[in-house]
Amino acid sequence: MALLEVNQLTKQFGKHSKALSDVNFSVQEGEFVTIIGPSGAGKSTLLRCINRMIDATGGEIRFQDKSVLNLKKKELKQVRTKIGMIFQHYNLVNRLSVIENTLHGKLGTKSTMAGVLGLYSQEEKQQAVRILNVLGLKEMIYKRADQLSGGQKQRVGIARALIQNPRMLLCDEPIASLDPNSAKVIMDHLKKISTTMGITVIVNLHQVDVAIKYSDRIIGINSGQVVYNGPAENMTPEDIQRIYGSEADELIFDIGGIHAG
Amino acid sequence: MQADIFAKKQRNTLVFLVLLGSVTFLAMIMTDYNAVKGITSVPKAVQWGLANFYPTAESLEKLPAILEKLQETLLVSIAATTVAAVFALLFAILGSNTTRVNAFFGAITRGIAAVFRNIDVAAWALILLFSFGQSSLTGYFALFFGSFGFLTRAFTETIDEVSGGSVEALKATGAGYFSIIFQSVIPSCISPLISWILFMIETNIRSATLIGLLTGSGIGFTFNLYYKSLNYDIASLVVVVIIAAILCIEYVSNYVRRVIL
Numbered sequence: 001m002a003l004l005e006v007n008q009l010t011k012q013f014g015k016h017s018k019a020l021s022d023v024n025f026s027v028q029e030g031e032f033v034t035i036i037g038p039s040g041a042g043k044s045t046l047l048r049c050i051n052r053m054i055d056a057t058g059g060e061i062r063f064q065d066k067s068v069l070n071l072k073k074k075e076l077k078q079v080r081t082k083i084g085m086i087f088q089h090y091n092l093v094n095r096l097s098v099i100e101n102t103l104h105g106k107l108g109t110k111s112t113m114a115g116v117l118g119l120y121s122q123e124e125k126q127q128a129v130r131i132l133n134v135l136g137l138k139e140m141i142y143k144r145a146d147q148l149s150g151g152q153k154q155r156v157g158i159a160r161a162l163i164q165n166p167r168m169l170l171c172d173e174p175i176a177s178l179d180p181n182s183a184k185v186i187m188d189h190l191k192k193i194s195t196t197m198g199i200t201v202i203v204n205l206h207q208v209d210v211a212i213k214y215s216d217r218i219i220g221i222n223s224g225q226v227v228y229n230g231p232a233e234n235m236t237p238e239d240i241q242r243i244y245g246s247e248a249d250e251l252i253f254d255i256g257g258i259h260a261g
Numbered sequence: 262m263q264a265d266i267f268a269k270k271q272r273n274t275l276v277f278l279v280l281l282g283s284v285t286f287l288a289m290i291m292t293d294y295n296a297v298k299g300i301t302s303v304p305k306a307v308q309w310g311l312a313n314f315y316p317t318a319e320s321l322e323k324l325p326a327i328l329e330k331l332q333e334t335l336l337v338s339i340a341a342t343t344v345a346a347v348f349a350l351l352f353a354i355l356g357s358n359t360t361r362v363n364a365f366f367g368a369i370t371r372g373i374a375a376v377f378r379n380i381d382v383a384a385w386a387l388i389l390l391f392s393f394g395q396s397s398l399t400g401y402f403a404l405f406f407g408s409f410g411f412l413t414r415a416f417t418e419t420i421d422e423v424s425g426g427s428v429e430a431l432k433a434t435g436a437g438y439f440s441i442i443f444q445s446v447i448p449s450c451i452s453p454l455i456s457w458i459l460f461m462i463e464t465n466i467r468s469a470t471l472i473g474l475l476t477g478s479g480i481g482f483t484f485n486l487y488y489k490s491l492n493y494d495i496a497s498l499v500v501v502v503i504i505a506a507i508l509c510i511e512y513v514s515n516y517v518r519r520v521i522l
Binding site: 051053076077078079080081083084085087089090091092093094095096104105106107108109110112115116117118157160161164170 | 424426427429430431432433434435436437439440441442443444445448449451452
């Protein structure tokens with residue numbers, strides 16, 4: 001059974017601008033899915049509808065067989081604790097240390113009092129240290145987040161998501177602000193999370209070559225509609241043209257080369 | 262066509278200048294203002310100031326009394342600012358777009374703050390004179406209301422600017438409202454907030470002198486008293502003491518800012 005099912009999802013901003021129309025797809029447990037499409041196609045909106053950071057206008061989203069769109073506040077929070085989220089601009093609290101930022105991932109499971117006072121158990125702290133070690137941030141644990149490089153900040157973002165013990169990660173343009181080296185490190189970590197921990201990963205990307213290299217499946221979106229949904233290796237130049245429009249011919253990447261590599 | 266635009270602009274400028282000139286001239290006639298006499302009296306004023314307006318040895322006897330009044334003014338300013346800051350923080354959290362509970366409450370709190378901000382401290386002092394008479398309490402409340410309005414505005418903007426990203430991230434982990442406020446909003450805003458409070462204390466010490474003239478309390482009243490009784494030497498000593506105090510406060514707050522940022 002699918003972990004996530006999206007049926008006929010629509011999202012309208014204001015009266016006339018439709019961000020998403022009739023989006024259907026499902027994601028299996030442990031799958032690595034990439035959503036690609038031109039800027040403004042609705043990728044971020046789609047991702048944020050899944051954990052209801054944005055409320056969809058119509059349709060249905062089922063996560064672990066629960067209908068997300070009808071959840072009450074408390075149940076929604078519970079569902080959100082099972083979905084980690086990673087952002088383009090990392091969204092850390094810059095003045096706090098790496099470990100404090102990591103432990104923020106645990107706030108969803110805490111009582112109001114413990115959350116306000118920032119009370120974390122010894123095990124939670126140890127788990128945070130373990131995760132940070134795996135992500136190669138051992139030396140940075142007590143550094144302030146604003147002293148880190150972009151790639152390191154994004155790894156803290158991943159740590160904050162992983163400490164939630166999530167079933168699924170939503171990654172909104174995780175490498176859009178990073179240099180190629182850091183981008184590769186981040187993508188490798190995400191891939192490893194999906195293959196070794198069995199966590200489902202959904203990533204929004206701009207880079208088609210990266211998407212083809214890392215994903216099990218690619219979903220192509222153009223003007224709020226799904227125009228491609230299939231395995232990465234089956235994608236043809238025509239598909240890319242359908243996703244990115246007619247200018248795709250002039251795009252610099254060489255799809256043949258990527259497949260060969 | 263283009264020449265027309267330039268000609269029109271020149272004509273507008275000319276009309277504006279003529280209008281401004283005639284209003285000024287009219288005002289001069291109505292108030293019997295003699296421009297030549299006005300300008301030539303500036304050197305005389307300076308001369309008089311140098312001849313009379315300086316502290317003498319015997320005026321130093323009054324120094325302890327003056328310092329006591331100065332202390333009162335300083336404490337009233339600091340107390341008004343800090344108490345106002347507590348209320349302002351509460352209103353800013355409720356009124357900011359990132360952290361408001363809902364749009365309705367947000368608009369109400371912003372409206373209240375706008376009313377307090379747009380009434381000047383001096384106007385507050387006049388209004389409050391009716392209720393509290395000539396006492397330091399009037400000055401305290403005038404400064405409190407003025408600071409409250411201004412700080413609410415400043416805090417609201419700080420919160421929106423600094424903590425938007427991390428608030429979104431914590432919401433996505435399923436964290437509750439109060440956890441988000443105490444773990445994300447306050448840690449990320451605390452140093453700009455302190456900076457604003459220091460700025461407000463400085464401003465209030467300056468306003469407090471003027472408010473003192475109106476409310477008959479503090480250092481402003483002391484100045485007024487000696488000035489009106491023609492004790493220019495003591496009045497000038499008051500001015501020197503005020504300037505010294507302001508410079509001291511400025512130095513201290515700059516030091517604190519350097520340390521916390």
